Each structure stands twice: as structure tokens, then as C-alpha cells.
Amino acid sequence: MISLKTERQIKLMREACIISARALRLGGEAVQPGVTTQEIDNIVRKYIEGCGATPSFLGYGGFPASACISINDEVIHGIPSSKRVIKNGDIVSLDIGAFFNGYHGDNAATFAAGDVMPEAQALMDATRESLYQGIAQAKVGNRLGDISYAIQRYVEDRGFSVVRDFVGHGVGANLHEDPSVPNYGTPSRGVRLAKGMTIAIEPMINAGTEKIKVLPDGWTVKTLDGKLSAHFEHTIAITGDGPVILTNPD
Ligand code: MG
Secondary structure, X not given: OOOOOOHHXXXXXXXXXXXXXXXXXXXXXXXXXXXXXXXXXXXXXXXHHHOOOEEOOXXXXXXXXXXXXXXXXXXXXXXXXXXXXXXXXXXXXXXXXXXXXXXXXXXXXXXEOOOOOHHHHHHHHHHHHHHHHHHHOOOXXXXXXXXXXXXXXXXXXXXXXXXXXXXXXEOOOOOOEEEEEOOOOOOOOOOEOOOOOEEEEOOEEEOOOOOEEEOOOOOOEXXXXXXXXXXXXXXXXXXXXXXXXXXXXX
């Protein structure tokens, strides 16, 4: 069941989303060669808790950290570690959520550590832009497939592939709500988009095959072929005036 939010609920949710977005910005600034993923997680957790909020992912399904930190061929759900040192040329995906006022904000971005290869930059650029292409379709009267198709079309036109096994989602009082928001699909198909829907759109895009595997730690998702993956996410609200990005830090 899709839970539609009132304007007042969206206003409350925006506060959780701002905390989440600022935590992501801070975490992203810390992505540098020589820094461990544990150090970044500490920064993120301290910031979120300092705002009086709770990291949405900490303990969720047993996840042991506040941020998912996934490097290079890791797609999502990487576990921060004091042994994992970021190297020059890595691409580092941070996925961060904050719970505040009874609502979650969820967002992600991939950051470059030092100087990255042009192919890595192209993958990151295409993934970020595909998110905005998807958001532009999040309008009252459109269907979910319009968002999905816009993302898929944009990245496949550039030779990249869309992860199928993980998708975006509704978000609100619960971190994961209906509907599922795939990053692939058919225009004019699926749920009709309505005012008050709040969804996390999150393209996970691979340089090579779309196929993935889950590591024995039970969390870390990697590309099957070992090629790079990027991930960008915003929590948005569908309003009478079009899509509004709630996880905007400013
Ligand atoms: Mg999400």
C-alpha cells in the first residue's frame, strides 16, 4: 500500500532529508586517498546524532554501521571498516539515511578519491544525470514506468547497464515503503504517480554486466565481472508543482 503524505508530513520529512543530505555532503568531503571507510562512517554518525536524529541504516536488518560505503566494483551495502583504506583513483559510493520527526530521508552519491580514470568519471556522470532524468518524470499523472524508463534509456544509451536485483522504493515513516521503483521499465506502465507520494529514486549503474553477487558477509553487493559501479539517490516528493528533491542539503 502506498502511503500518501500531506503537505505537513512532507515538511516534517524534509527535515530528516536535510540531515541526511548534509551527512552525505560531509561524508563525501571526507572521501580522500588514505582515509578509511570507518573514519567516514564515524563522521556521518556523529553528524546525524548531533542533529538529534538516528542513522536509519544502523541496525536495520542487522546492518552494523550508519553509512553503506561501497568502493569501485562494490555496488551497494559495503560495510565500513578500519582496515579499508581508500586509494587514489577509487570511486566511493556513500548511501546514508537519517530518521527524524518520525520520518526517514535516504540519499546516496558516488565520489571520486583523487584522480579517477575517465571511464570512472563517465560512469559517475551518467549515473548522476540518469537520476535527474528519472526525477523529471516524477509528475502527477505520469506512471512509475516513465521514471524507470528515463533512467534506463539514459544510461544504456551511454553503454552502461542497470542493476536489476536492487531498486528504489517509497520512503516515509518506514525506510522502505511501497512502491518499488526499478531503474528499468516501460513508459506509461505501472503505478500512476500521485500528489503526496514520497519515493527514493536510486539508479545503481554498472560499467559492465548488470549481474551482481552478494559477498559471504551477507551485505556487500559486487558486480559479477569486477567492473565499476556507481550509485546516486535522492528522496523526492511528488507535488502539484512537480517533483521536489527533499534530500537537498541547502
Ligand atoms: Mg534507498
